[in-house]
Amino acid sequence: MFLSRALPLATAVVVIVIVWQLVIAIFRPHISLLPPPVIAAQEFWTLLASGELFLHTGTSLARVFSAWTITGAIAIPLGLAMGWSRRVERIVDPFVEIFRPISPLAWIPLAILWFGIGEAGKVFVVCVATLFPTLLSTIAGVKRIDPVLVHAGQVLGCTDQASLFCKVIFPAALPSIVVGLRISFGTGWAAIIAAELVAARSGLGYLIANGMEILRADKVLVGMAMIGILGVFFDAVFRFLHRRFSWGEE
């Protein structure tokens, strides 16, 4: 199981390194534009040992986690209500329709104007990025519930809305909610890097932007590699959660 995932990944890494080395051998770019893999690996090690890499990674992750948690706390109850009640959906849906097509990145300028380059602005941008995937998946999760499950809950004593929600609607929608949380973590992770590229003094996005400014492509590459590594890691975590909460279906 682990090996069947790890092996293709390791192969892909080897292929990337080979291609990278080939590009360098053929085009001979200046080291400040594209350093060879060894140099990048050395820089990775240096940043890791100095703790700098941990600091930037931790900062970015903290921003994503806080925003993702905040929007989860809003989007899950709201999505349950929208999926369940036609009336709530009719009221809220127009707002979703208007705001959803606006890329979270388009909010970065406003976030800077409103919040400066402090934490709040970044968290705000990630909130925009994580809200809709969680919300839409939750709504879909409720709407897809087999009505017969609701009926079963009712004849087994969930005769009020509250118990029906806790005992049937929520668990039945949970697999879909987990999918939404997984997608929104991905969009949030992409958005934070973008926000940090533009306006930050810390975080992986800042590490990359700063590397560019001081013509240190190795630093840029280290930041990018770290994003990739964490992406793979979190995908595995969410895949596990998804399996755990899909009740053996699909």
Next chain:
Amino acid sequence: MIGTAKPLSLRGIAKTYQSKTGTPVEALAPIDLEIAAGEFVVIVGPSGCGKSTLLNMLAGFGEPTSGEARVGGEKIQGPDIDRGMVFQSYALFPWLSVLGNVEFGLERKGLAKRERRQIAMESLRMVGLEDFAGRAINELSGGMKQRVAIARAFAPQPSIILMDEPFGALDALTRRFLQRELLRIWQQHKKTAVFVTHSVPEAIMLADRIVVMTARPGRIRKITALDLPHPRESTSERFRDCEQELYAVLDEELAKSFALG
């Protein structure tokens, strides 16, 4: 705590749906029917004649357009744990184990954990699945799922059991087996049972009385009382006669429903 069987009384109960295009669809014409406490009534009729509509109203899902149904004198106004239901598609909760499903209604009734466990295990033993208590729902075969659903419906001791083609999705052998299981359980618990089916032999195998419905809008075409003792043999002459008679009536109604389109 134990719900004794209660009589069911349908008085002019009817349902007209509002279709999406706005035209009303009369699914069920006014029905009058008295079902005695502990009686096993089977409803048969052509597809679309309103059997599920009727059963759903008895469960409390959806209001009748006119008329009413009473359980032991009390008007049905919504779903209640006192009226259990077994669904064709099992409707088990996949996020709970087999035991969790059977305990569900007991928990809603406010039973303490120990008592809950004990009654649920008893119910599982009743359907021969006590060894599967810890299993996940998705690991079970269709026949096992329906046995869990039966255990789940009987566990909270409702006074009425409603079943809408509960064996419709099962193979013939499993079906035959579960019919006998159901009869045995029903005889033990003496619930009032209303059972919808498409299968004439199934109806004759189970029923105290068979209610034959007409094509849509469904009304009662004929009521056949069966005083054959259990277990009934599908090869016996009286069984055969009964079958002949029911098929004749149903064929007529089916022809009408095709003519209706």
